[in-house]
Amino acid sequence: MSVSPRRTAIELRPRAVVAIAITSIAGLFAFLWPLFVSPDSGLSHSGDAPLVFAAILIGVLAVVLAEVSDGGLDTKAVAMLGVLSAVGAALRPLGAGTAGMETVFFLLILSGRVFGPGFGFVLGATTLASSALITAGVGPWLPFQMLAAAWVGLGAGLLPRTKGATEIVLLCAYGAVSGLLYGAALNFSFWPFTVQGEQALSFVAGAPIAENLTRFLAFDLATSLGWDLVRAVTNVVLIAVTGRPILASLRRAARRASFSSA
Amino acid sequence: MHPGAWWLWAIGLAVAVSQTTNPLVLLLAAAAVTFVVMARRSDSPWARAFTLYAVLGGFIIALRLVLHVLVGLKWGEVLLLPLPEIDLPSWAAGINLLGDLRLEGLLAALFEGMRLAAMILCVGAANALADPKRLLAALPGALQEIGTAIVVAISVAPQLAESARRVHRARLLRGDGARGLRAVARVAMPVLEDTLERSMALAASMDSRGYGRRGETSPARHRTTGALTLGGLLGMAVGSYGILDTSSPEWVGLPLLLLGVLLGALGLASGSSAVSRTTYRPSPWRLPETITALCGVLAALAAFASAHWEPSTLTMPLSPIGPPPLPWLLTLGLLVAILPAVLTPAPPLTRERDRARRITTTEGSHP
Numbered sequence: 001m002s003v004s005p006r007r008t009a010i011e012l013r014p015r016a017v018v019a020i021a022i023t024s025i026a027g028l029f030a031f032l033w034p035l036f037v038s039p040d041s042g043l044s045h046s047g048d049a050p051l052v053f054a055a056i057l058i059g060v061l062a063v064v065l066a067e068v069s070d071g072g073l074d075t076k077a078v079a080m081l082g083v084l085s086a087v088g089a090a091l092r093p094l095g096a097g098t099a100g101m102e103t104v105f106f107l108l109i110l111s112g113r114v115f116g117p118g119f120g121f122v123l124g125a126t127t128l129a130s131s132a133l134i135t136a137g138v139g140p141w142l143p144f145q146m147l148a149a150a151w152v153g154l155g156a157g158l159l160p161r162t163k164g165a166t167e168i169v170l171l172c173a174y175g176a177v178s179g180l181l182y183g184a185a186l187n188f189s190f191w192p193f194t195v196q197g198e199q200a201l202s203f204v205a206g207a208p209i210a211e212n213l214t215r216f217l218a219f220d221l222a223t224s225l226g227w228d229l230v231r232a233v234t235n236v237v238l239i240a241v242t243g244r245p246i247l248a249s250l251r252r253a254a255r256r257a258s259f260s261s262a
Numbered sequence: 263m264h265p266g267a268w269w270l271w272a273i274g275l276a277v278a279v280s281q282t283t284n285p286l287v288l289l290l291a292a293a294a295v296t297f298v299v300m301a302r303r304s305d306s307p308w309a310r311a312f313t314l315y316a317v318l319g320g321f322i323i324a325l326r327l328v329l330h331v332l333v334g335l336k337w338g339e340v341l342l343l344p345l346p347e348i349d350l351p352s353w354a355a356g357i358n359l360l361g362d363l364r365l366e367g368l369l370a371a372l373f374e375g376m377r378l379a380a381m382i383l384c385v386g387a388a389n390a391l392a393d394p395k396r397l398l399a400a401l402p403g404a405l406q407e408i409g410t411a412i413v414v415a416i417s418v419a420p421q422l423a424e425s426a427r428r429v430h431r432a433r434l435l436r437g438d439g440a441r442g443l444r445a446v447a448r449v450a451m452p453v454l455e456d457t458l459e460r461s462m463a464l465a466a467s468m469d470s471r472g473y474g475r476r477g478e479t480s481p482a483r484h485r486t487t488g489a490l491t492l493g494g495l496l497g498m499a500v501g502s503y504g505i506l507d508t509s510s511p512e513w514v515g516l517p518l519l520l521l522g523v524l525l526g527a528l529g530l531a532s533g534s535s536a537v538s539r540t541t542y543r544p545s546p547w548r549l550p551e552t553i554t555a556l557c558g559v560l561a562a563l564a565a566f567a568s569a570h571w572e573p574s575t576l577t578m579p580l581s582p583i584g585p586p587p588l589p590w591l592l593t594l595g596l597l598v599a600i601l602p603a604v605l606t607p608a609p610p611l612t613r614e615r616d617r618a619r620r621i622t623t624t625e626g627s628h629p
Contacts, residue, residue: 015488019495026499029506038508048280056502056519060495063526066404066533067491071484073407075473079465082414083457090419126408130415133394136311139385218333245451253458257465 009077009259010068010118019067020121020154026060027147029053031185034216035209050140050190057143061125068122076257077119081126084111088123089131102179102231104131105152106238107246109175112156114250115259120153141190148185152178168243175235183228184220191219263302263606265392266400267551272388274558275599278565278592279380282576283373286586288380290593292319294600295380295387302602303390304609315386319379326375330368333359338366338581366580373578396545403534410473414464418457425453479536487536490529497522554602564595 012020029036030053033043043049084107091103108127112120125146132138132145155178162170220228254260272295279291296316303309330336331345347361395416401409429452430445438448479487501519504510568576568589575589 015492018492022492022495022499026495026502029499029502033502033506036503036506038506041506041508043505051276051280052505053502056498059523059526060498062402062405063491063494063498063529065408066402066530067488067495069407070404070487070491070533075468076462076465078407078411078473079414079461079468080458081411082464083418083461085411085415086418086422087454087457089415090422122408122411126411126415130412130419133398133412134416134419136308136314136386136389136394138389138394139382242447242450246454249451249454249458253461256462 008116008118009080009254009257010073010116010122012068012116012118013071016068016070016118019064023060023064023147024151026056027151030057030144030147031189034188034191034212050144053189054140054143057147061143061146065122065125068118076259080115080253080257081119081123084123085127085130088127089134092131093135102234103238104128105149105179105182105231105235106175106242108149108153109156109171109178109235109239110243110246111250112153113159113171114247114254115157117154117157120155120157121150122153124149124151124153141186144186144189148182152182167247168240171243172236172239175239176232179232179235180228183224183231187220187224187228188216191216263391263554263609264400264545264547264551265394265397267547267554268391269388269397270555271558271599271602272384272391274555274560274562275387275596276381276384277562278595278599279377279384281565281569282589282592283370283377284576284578284586284589285373285376286578286588287576287592287596288373288376290596291380292383294596295383297600298603299387299390301604302606302609304393306393308394309390312386312390315382315389318386319382322379322382323372323375326371326378327368330371331360331363334367334371336361336364336367338364338368340365340583342368366583369578369583370580399543400545402530403537404530406537410468418460422453422457425456429453429456483532483536487529487532490525490532494522494524494526494529497525550602550606553605557599557601561592561595561599564591564598567595568592 033049033053037043037049043052088104088107091107104127108120108124111123115123128142128145128149132142156171156174159170159174275291275295279288282288296312299312303312341362342365343363345360345362348359395413398409398413398416426449429449433445433448497518499522500514501516501522504514504518505516508515568591571591572589575587576592578584578586
């Protein structure tokens with residue numbers, strides 16, 4: 001092992017950055033497909049589109065994760081990914097089901113912040129994957145959840161550097177925004193699927209974006225906006241209360257593993 | 263059984279189910295799935311999840327009906343329940359709340375919900391039948407480290423409860439009897455520290471066992487892998503736009519998407535060749551696996567055949583309401599999908615094996 005200057009836990013080489021960028025574009029299509037679909041496309045009526053995109057996302061995720069870990073990950077990073085995913089996966093059932101109290105994201109945000117964007121990206125994917133495997137929750141929604149959580153972790157690693165109370169406030173704000181966006185994005189991709197045959201709520205392929213967005217908002221209000229709000233509040237409260245000690249603890253671990261930390 | 267076989271079988275069934283809203287066929291499919299799960303699930307914890315999926319299916323049907331009553335478009339002749347209609351302002355895109363409840367619209371919503379529930383049940387069957395740890399062992403070599411991290415997570419997660427118990431006991435011994443939220447805070451941080459500490463020990467032991475060792479790769483090989491993976495990703499990204507937007511040229515859609523998948527697979531294979539590793543207890547792919555996967559594929563093909571030759575049988579006539587017809591081809595396909603219940607080997611009963619092991623090993627070997 002080299003004793004050269006400290007590296008972040010998972011170094012993002014230029015090739016991996018390009019791979020993540022292309023993945024994000026593919027992910028945008030997969031999440032926002034109701035806005036792009038033309039009325040005469042084969043996917044606009046069948047309602048199978050989320051399943052098709054789930055299959056595409058499995059391929060995309062496999063390739064991008066292989067690219068990020070190409071050339072070998074540090075075993076310390078692998079072990080750290082494993083135990084942090086385990087904590088996330090163990091926390092998840094605590095909140096799940098009780099009105100959207102999603103307890104997995106605050107740890108993901110704090111870890112992404114400390115260990116950097118590359119680690120956050122992979123941790124988001126592995127946390128959701130191991131949680132699904134433990135609770136037997138593997139399904140077409142899993143690739144979407146993995147990619148969305150990977151984005152949350154990546155974004156947390158890319159936040160500007162601040163110190164002290166400002167950092168906690170920044171992370172709280174990020175937790176609120178990402179909690180809301182995560183819910184909306186997952187809803188959006190499965191929206192036409194869940195309300196097939198219900199004209200008032202379902203999307204119209206090729207209709208003006210504003211009109212489709214109104215219908216989506218109606219659907220969101222009717223089904224899950226409450227949950228998303230609770231998730232955002234959960235993130236803020238947990239980060240505000242536990243942020244300082246957990247950040248310190250994670251930074252200590254990063255120092256011991258001789259990773260550079262933000 | 264190789265977990266991939268069960269997943270292929272379940273995906274085939276889900277595709278078949280997605281083609282129809284005929285309640286007769288949907289009930290038949292649900293029965294077929296349940297029968298196979300009951301016959302071939304092991305006594306592992308995840309096998310019990312099937313019941314949860316059944317409950318989730320029921321919840322989805324209920325949600326679908328509630329949505330229909332609240333905001334759905336009520337159509338049909340038979341009036342079930344007269345309800346006042348509430349108009350919303352124009353910015354709400356012409357959505358009206360409530361309104362007279364009619365049988366035909368309600369039935370249509372019920373069948374849509376049943377179709378979604380049946381698909382969920384297929385996913386639940388795959389979760390109950392396929393062993394997740396064996397699924398991870400089947401990952402390609404290029405994803406070895408990610409797979410290792412997930413395996414670590416799956417094995418560490420249950421130990422966290424034990425860790426929490428230990429910390430809690432230590433606190434009690436020191437006379438710290440805090441309860442409620444305060445106790446949670448005082449237990450959580452030591453548990454996190456303990457876990458992070460464990461990751462260091464784990465990394466050291468992995469290092470000493472040769473994890474993370476990679477074979478030498480030539481720079482040319484490295485460049486090829488990169489070109490293949492990036493090309494594959496680009497193909498999948500542009501291809502997924504192509505299948506959505508029909509105004510783009512023909513080749514931008516499905517052909518480009520398939521090319522992207524092919525390049526990505528080649529990239530994974532190229533990256534895997536740099537990794538030399540052996541698998542402990544590999545899951546072989548033998549005749550039962552082939553039969554299981556084939557049964558799922560046949561069910562999906564039967565659904566497409568029904569959609570082509572007898573499309574009117576895939577829905578129940580609603581205006582006027584008539585008895586649901588029986589699509590022969592799809593029914594045959596669903597009957598074929600039951601075959602794995604008898605043609606695959608019965609799963610080993612882990613509970614008995616574990617009990618035997620627990621008796622032979624000394625108790626209290628853990629600190």
